[in-house]
Amino acid sequence: MAARRVKKTTGKRTKARTGGRKTTRRWSKKVNExxxxxxxxxxxxxxxxHAIALSLKRSAERSRRRKSTPFRSAMxxxxxxxxxxxxxxxxxxxxxxxxxxxxxxxxxxKTG
Numbered sequence: 001m002a003a004r005r006v007k008k009t010t011g012k013r014t015k016a017r018t019g020g021r022k023t024t025r026r027w028s029k030k031v032n033e034x035x036x037x038x039x040x041x042x043x044x045x046x047x048x049x050h051a052i053a054l055s056l057k058r059s060a061e062r063s064r065r066r067k068s069t070p071f072r073s074a075m076x077x078x079x080x081x082x083x084x085x086x087x088x089x090x091x092x093x094x095x096x097x098x099x100x101x102x103x104x105x106x107x108x109x110k111t112g
Contacts, residue, residue: 039063045081049096052078053103071108078104 044055056078060070068076082089082097089097105111 039065040077045097049099049103052097052100053107056100056104057107071104071110074104075101 040059041055044052044059047055053074056074057070060066060074060077063070063073066073078097078101082094085093
Protein backbone atom coordinates (compact mmCIF):
# COMPACT_ATOMS: atom_id res chain seq x y z
CA MET A 1 0.00 0.00 0.00
CA ALA A 2 1.40 3.39 -0.98
CA ALA A 3 1.95 5.99 1.73
CA ARG A 4 -0.06 9.16 1.45
CA ARG A 5 1.59 12.49 1.91
CA VAL A 6 -0.36 14.91 4.01
CA LYS A 7 0.31 18.60 3.60
CA LYS A 8 0.90 20.25 6.95
CA THR A 9 -0.51 23.71 7.48
CA THR A 10 -0.44 26.07 10.40
CA GLY A 11 -4.11 26.88 10.09
CA LYS A 12 -3.40 30.60 9.57
CA ARG A 13 -4.37 32.48 6.48
CA THR A 14 -1.98 35.12 5.30
CA LYS A 15 -3.86 36.21 2.21
CA ALA A 16 -7.48 37.18 1.86
CA ARG A 17 -9.38 35.63 -1.00
CA THR A 18 -10.69 38.35 -3.26
CA GLY A 19 -11.72 36.81 -6.56
CA GLY A 20 -8.32 35.93 -7.98
CA ARG A 21 -6.54 38.98 -6.56
CA LYS A 22 -4.31 38.35 -3.56
CA THR A 23 -4.13 41.10 -0.97
CA THR A 24 -2.58 41.06 2.44
CA ARG A 25 -5.07 41.31 5.28
CA ARG A 26 -4.70 44.46 7.35
CA TRP A 27 -7.10 43.97 10.22
CA SER A 28 -5.15 46.22 12.58
CA LYS A 29 -5.17 49.08 10.09
CA LYS A 30 -8.94 48.79 9.77
CA VAL A 31 -9.31 48.79 13.56
CA ASN A 32 -7.25 51.96 13.84
CA GLU A 33 -9.24 53.72 11.12
CA UNK A 34 -12.80 52.68 12.00
CA UNK A 35 -12.88 52.06 15.73
CA UNK A 36 -13.67 54.47 18.52
CA UNK A 37 -10.05 54.26 19.59
CA UNK A 38 -8.49 57.42 20.91
CA UNK A 39 -6.07 59.48 18.88
CA UNK A 40 -2.45 59.00 19.97
CA UNK A 41 0.58 61.24 19.61
CA UNK A 42 2.90 60.29 16.78
CA UNK A 43 5.79 58.05 17.85
CA UNK A 44 4.37 57.55 21.34
CA UNK A 45 5.58 53.95 21.67
CA UNK A 46 9.21 54.87 20.89
CA UNK A 47 9.58 56.93 24.07
CA UNK A 48 10.54 55.93 27.61
CA UNK A 49 8.03 53.88 29.66
CA HIS A 50 7.10 56.90 31.78
CA ALA A 51 6.64 59.12 28.71
CA ILE A 52 4.48 56.45 27.06
CA ALA A 53 2.26 56.25 30.14
CA LEU A 54 1.93 60.03 30.40
CA SER A 55 1.07 60.36 26.71
CA LEU A 56 -1.54 57.57 26.86
CA LYS A 57 -3.08 59.13 29.96
CA ARG A 58 -3.25 62.55 28.32
CA SER A 59 -4.77 61.11 25.13
CA ALA A 60 -7.32 59.04 27.05
CA GLU A 61 -8.47 61.96 29.15
CA ARG A 62 -8.81 64.26 26.11
CA SER A 63 -10.64 61.71 23.98
CA ARG A 64 -14.36 62.09 23.44
CA ARG A 65 -14.60 58.83 21.49
CA ARG A 66 -13.77 56.47 24.32
CA LYS A 67 -16.45 54.19 25.70
CA SER A 68 -14.85 53.39 29.04
CA THR A 69 -12.81 55.08 31.76
CA PRO A 70 -9.59 56.84 30.74
CA PHE A 71 -7.50 54.20 32.53
CA ARG A 72 -9.16 51.30 30.73
CA SER A 73 -8.93 53.08 27.38
CA ALA A 74 -5.23 53.83 27.82
CA MET A 75 -4.41 50.29 29.01
CA UNK A 76 -6.45 48.83 26.15
CA UNK A 77 -4.53 50.85 23.57
CA UNK A 78 -1.20 49.77 25.06
CA UNK A 79 -2.27 46.12 25.10
CA UNK A 80 -3.50 46.40 21.51
CA UNK A 81 -0.09 47.69 20.44
CA UNK A 82 1.72 44.85 22.23
CA UNK A 83 -0.58 42.22 20.73
CA UNK A 84 -0.34 43.73 17.26
CA UNK A 85 3.47 43.72 17.45
CA UNK A 86 3.47 40.06 18.43
CA UNK A 87 6.63 38.19 17.53
CA UNK A 88 8.08 41.24 15.77
CA UNK A 89 8.69 43.02 19.09
CA UNK A 90 12.14 42.49 20.58
CA UNK A 91 12.56 41.47 24.20
CA UNK A 92 13.72 45.01 25.02
CA UNK A 93 10.62 46.54 23.42
CA UNK A 94 8.31 44.14 25.27
CA UNK A 95 10.06 44.95 28.54
CA UNK A 96 9.69 48.68 27.90
CA UNK A 97 5.98 48.33 27.08
CA UNK A 98 5.33 46.20 30.17
CA UNK A 99 7.10 48.85 32.25
CA UNK A 100 4.81 51.42 30.62
CA UNK A 101 1.82 49.38 31.83
CA UNK A 102 3.20 49.53 35.37
CA UNK A 103 3.75 53.30 35.02
CA UNK A 104 0.20 53.74 33.77
CA UNK A 105 -1.18 51.81 36.74
CA UNK A 106 0.88 54.02 39.07
CA UNK A 107 -0.38 57.22 37.39
CA UNK A 108 -3.98 56.15 37.99
CA UNK A 109 -3.31 54.80 41.49
CA LYS A 110 -4.14 51.22 40.52
CA THR A 111 -2.20 48.39 42.09
CA GLY A 112 -1.68 45.00 40.49
